[in-house]
Amino acid sequence: MRLGRFELLLEPRAQLSAISAVLTAVLAIVLALALSSVLFMSAEGGVVSGYRVLFSYAFFNLSGLLATLQRAVYLLFCTYAFLVPLRAGLWNIGLPGQVFAGALAAFAVPLLLSPGRPPALPPALVIGIMVVAAAVAGAVLGGFSGILRARLQVNEILVTMMLNSIFFWLVSYMIKEGGPLMGATAEGESFSLPPALYAPLLGGLPFTALLALGAAVCLDLLFAKTALGYRIRALGENPAAARYGGILPVALSLTVFVLGGAFAGVAGYHYFAALPGLYKIPGNYGFYGDLAFYGIISALIARGSSLAAVPIAVLFAGLSLGARFAQGALHLPFGVDYALLGLLMMTFVGSQVVYNFRLSWRRLPAGAAAAVAPRIPEA
Amino acid sequence: MWELLARSLEASTIFLFAGLGELIDQRSGVLNVGLEGVMLFGGTAAFITAQTTGSYPLGFAAGLAVGALLGVAHGFFSISLRGDQVVSGMGLWILSFGLTTFLGSRYTGPLGLPRIPAVAGLSPFFPLGVLLIAAGWVLLFRTSLGLAVRSAGENPAAAEASGVNVAAIRYLCVTVGGALAGLSGATYTLSYNPVWTYNFLMGWGFVSLALVFFSMWNPWILLAGATLFGLMWQLSLSPELVLPGVLSRYIWRTVPFAITIPILVVISTSWFRTRWGLARPEALGRPYVKG
Numbered sequence: 001m002r003l004g005r006f007e008l009l010l011e012p013r014a015q016l017s018a019i020s021a022v023l024t025a026v027l028a029i030v031l032a033l034a035l036s037s038v039l040f041m042s043a044e045g046g047v048v049s050g051y052r053v054l055f056s057y058a059f060f061n062l063s064g065l066l067a068t069l070q071r072a073v074y075l076l077f078c079t080y081a082f083l084v085p086l087r088a089g090l091w092n093i094g095l096p097g098q099v100f101a102g103a104l105a106a107f108a109v110p111l112l113l114s115p116g117r118p119p120a121l122p123p124a125l126v127i128g129i130m131v132v133a134a135a136v137a138g139a140v141l142g143g144f145s146g147i148l149r150a151r152l153q154v155n156e157i158l159v160t161m162m163l164n165s166i167f168f169w170l171v172s173y174m175i176k177e178g179g180p181l182m183g184a185t186a187e188g189e190s191f192s193l194p195p196a197l198y199a200p201l202l203g204g205l206p207f208t209a210l211l212a213l214g215a216a217v218c219l220d221l222l223f224a225k226t227a228l229g230y231r232i233r234a235l236g237e238n239p240a241a242a243r244y245g246g247i248l249p250v251a252l253s254l255t256v257f258v259l260g261g262a263f264a265g266v267a268g269y270h271y272f273a274a275l276p277g278l279y280k281i282p283g284n285y286g287f288y289g290d291l292a293f294y295g296i297i298s299a300l301i302a303r304g305s306s307l308a309a310v311p312i313a314v315l316f317a318g319l320s321l322g323a324r325f326a327q328g329a330l331h332l333p334f335g336v337d338y339a340l341l342g343l344l345m346m347t348f349v350g351s352q353v354v355y356n357f358r359l360s361w362r363r364l365p366a367g368a369a370a371a372v373a374p375r376i377p378e379a
Numbered sequence: 380m381w382e383l384l385a386r387s388l389e390a391s392t393i394f395l396f397a398g399l400g401e402l403i404d405q406r407s408g409v410l411n412v413g414l415e416g417v418m419l420f421g422g423t424a425a426f427i428t429a430q431t432t433g434s435y436p437l438g439f440a441a442g443l444a445v446g447a448l449l450g451v452a453h454g455f456f457s458i459s460l461r462g463d464q465v466v467s468g469m470g471l472w473i474l475s476f477g478l479t480t481f482l483g484s485r486y487t488g489p490l491g492l493p494r495i496p497a498v499a500g501l502s503p504f505f506p507l508g509v510l511l512i513a514a515g516w517v518l519l520f521r522t523s524l525g526l527a528v529r530s531a532g533e534n535p536a537a538a539e540a541s542g543v544n545v546a547a548i549r550y551l552c553v554t555v556g557g558a559l560a561g562l563s564g565a566t567y568t569l570s571y572n573p574v575w576t577y578n579f580l581m582g583w584g585f586v587s588l589a590l591v592f593f594s595m596w597n598p599w600i601l602l603a604g605a606t607l608f609g610l611m612w613q614l615s616l617s618p619e620l621v622l623p624g625v626l627s628r629y630i631w632r633t634v635p636f637a638i639t640i641p642i643l644v645v646i647s648t649s650w651f652r653t654r655w656g657l658a659r660p661e662a663l664g665r666p667y668v669k670g
Binding site: 006010039091093148152153154155157158159161162163165167168169170172173176177179188278291295297300333334335336338339340341342343345346348349352353357 | 407412436451456460461462465466467469470473474475476477478480481482483484485487577578581582585588589592627629630631632636637639643644647648
C-alpha cells in the first residue's frame with residue numbers, strides 16, 4: 001500500500017520470538033474481551049457491571065472458582081485432544097464426539113459389571129476401569145479418523161465432524177426413550193452413579209485434575225525430549241521432509257489421533273462421571289460437547305505447548321462460566337459464553353497475521369511515487 | 380410418498396446452494412471449511428430480517444449479503460494475507476456458531492410469516508437450484524471466466540503468467556461462494572424449517588462440504604449427490620414413512636452422517652481416483668504467492 005513517498009509492506013516473518021508470541025496471544029485475548037463489551041451493553045448497570053459480575057463469580061468467589069477449576073480440567077483434556085494431532089499437522093475437531101464416546105463407555109462399565117446393584121468389585125477398581133474405558137472409547141474413535149486420514153487421505157475435519165453428529169444422536173439413543181443407560185426417572189438423562197463410584201476429591205477437585213496437570217508436563221516433555229515427539233513435530237512442520245527422513249506418516253497419524261481421542265474420552269469421564277453435582281449424562285449434554293471447542297482455541301493460542309495451555313484453559317473456563325452466570329444475573333440474551341468463544345477465535349485468527357508477517361515501511365525511489373501507468377499502444 | 384419426495388428435494392436444495400458455492404470456491408483454489416458457519420450466519424440474518432420487516436425478499440437479501448461478506452472476510456485472510464485456509468475457515472465457523480447463538484437467541488421460535496407457497500407441492504427453490512447448477516456448469520466449463528477460475532485453482536502461477544489476475548478471480552469466487560452459502564442458510568430458516576433455534580444446522584454445512592469432494596468438483600454430480608443426500612436426510616427425519624418401527628428415531632438421525640464416511644472413503648481410494656479421474660484442483664488450499 002502506498003502512502004505518498006512511502007510504501008507499507010507485509011513481509012513474511014521467519015519466526016516470532018517467544019516473548020512476542022506470548023504478547024500476541026495476550027493481546028488476542030484482551031482484544032476479544034474488549035470486543036465482548038458489546039455483549040454486555042444491554043446488561044443492567046452496563047459494560048463495567050457485566051465484567052464485574054463475570055470475573056467476580058468466576059475467579060473471586062469460592063464456589064465459582066471451584067467450578068472454574070473443574071471446568072478448566074475438562075478444557076485441558078480437550079486442549080490436549082486437539083493439540084497432539086495438531087503438532088503432526090492434523091486437525092482433530094471431533095472433540096465432542098470423543099467426549100460423548102468416553103462418557104458412554106464410562107457409564108457402561110457399572111452397568112455391565114453389576115446391573116442394578118452396587119458393584120461387587122472394589123469401587124476404586126471400578127473407577128479405574130471407568131477411566132480406562134473412557135480413554136479407550138475416545139482413542140478408538142480418534143484412531144478411526146486417524147487411520148482414514150493416514151491410509152486414504154480422507155479429510156479428517158469432515159470425518160471427525162460426522163462422528164460428532166453420530167455420537168450426539170447415539171447419546172440420545174442411549175439415555176432417552178428406554179435406552180440402555182436411561183435413568184429411572186425417564187427424564188431424558190442417564191442413570192446416576194451410585195455414591196460408591198463418585199470420583200475421589202482432592203480439595204473439591206476430582207483426581208482427574210492431577211491427571212490433567214501430569215499430562216501437561218508429560219506432553220511438553222514428549223515433544224521436547226523424545227524421538228517420538230521429534231517425529232510428530234517433523235511430520236507437522238514438513239511432511240515431505242519427514243517422509244524423506246524415514247518417518248512413517250501412517251503410524252504417526254494413527255498415534256496422534258489415538259492419543260488425542262484418549263484425552264477427549266477422559267474429558268468425557270471427568271465432566272459427566274467425576275464432577276460433584278452431576279454424576280450422570282444430563283439432558284443438555286450437547287452443551288458440554290460445545291464447550292469442548294474452547295479446547296481448540298486454547299491449543300491454538302498456546303501454540304502447541306501443553307503447559308502454556310494450563311493458564312489459558314483456566315482463563316477460558318472462568319470466562320465461559322462467568323459469562324453464563326452474568327447472563328442469568330443481568331438478564332442478558334442466551335449465548336454470551338458462545339459469543340465469547342466466537343470472538344476469541346476471531347481474534348486468534350487475526351493474530352495469525354502477526355505470527356506470519358511483519359509490517360515494514362519502504363521509502364520509494366524518487367520518481368517512483370509519481371510513476372505514470374504505461375500507455376498501451378493503439379492497434 | 381410425493382410429500383416425502385417433495386420435502387427431500389427441498390432439503391437437497393440446501394445442500395445444493397451451499398455445495399455449489401463451495402465448489403466454486405474450491406475450483407479457484409480456496410478451501411472454506413467454515414461453510415457451516417457462513418450458512419448459520421446467513422440463515423440467522425435472513426430470519427431476523429424477515430421477521431423484523433415481514434419481508435421475505437429482504438430476508439433473502441440479508442442472507443446473501445451476510446454470506447458474501449463472510450466470504451470476503453475469508454478471502455482477505457486466505458488470499459491477501461496468505462493465511463492458513465483451514466485456520467481461517469475454522470475461525471469463521473466457531474465465530475459464526477458463537478455469535479449467531481447470542482444474536483439469534485431473542486428470536487428463538489417460529490418465523491411467524493405465511494409459508495412461501497409451493498408449486499405443485501414442490502418448493503420453488505429446487506428448480507432455482509437446478510438452474511444455478513446449470514449456470515454454474517456453463518460458467519465453469521464453457522466460458523473464459525470459468526477457464527480463468529479453473530486455472531487459478533490448478534496452477535495459479537501459470538494462470539497469472541497468461542494474464543489472469545488470480546487474486547481478483549479468487550476474491551470473486553469466495554464472494555459468490557459465500558453468497559450462495561448465505562442463500563442456503565436463508566432457504567433453511569425461511570422455507571425449509573422456519574423456526575430459529577441455536578445451532579439449527581447441526582451438520583448440514585459439513586455434509587455439504589463432503590458433497591463437494593463427492594462431486595469430484597463437477598456441478599452435475601453435485602446435483603445428483605445433493606438429491607440423494609436430501610432424500611436420505613428426510614428419511615432419517617421421518618423413517619416411519621418407509622420403515623415404521625425399525626430402529627430408534629435417534630439411530631435414524633445418525634444415518635446421513637454414517638453414510639457420508641464410507642462415501643468419503645470410497646472417493647479417496649486410488650482405485651476410484653484412477654478410474655474416475657478425480658479432478659481435485661491442484662492448488663486447493665494453497666495460498667498463492669506471486670513469484
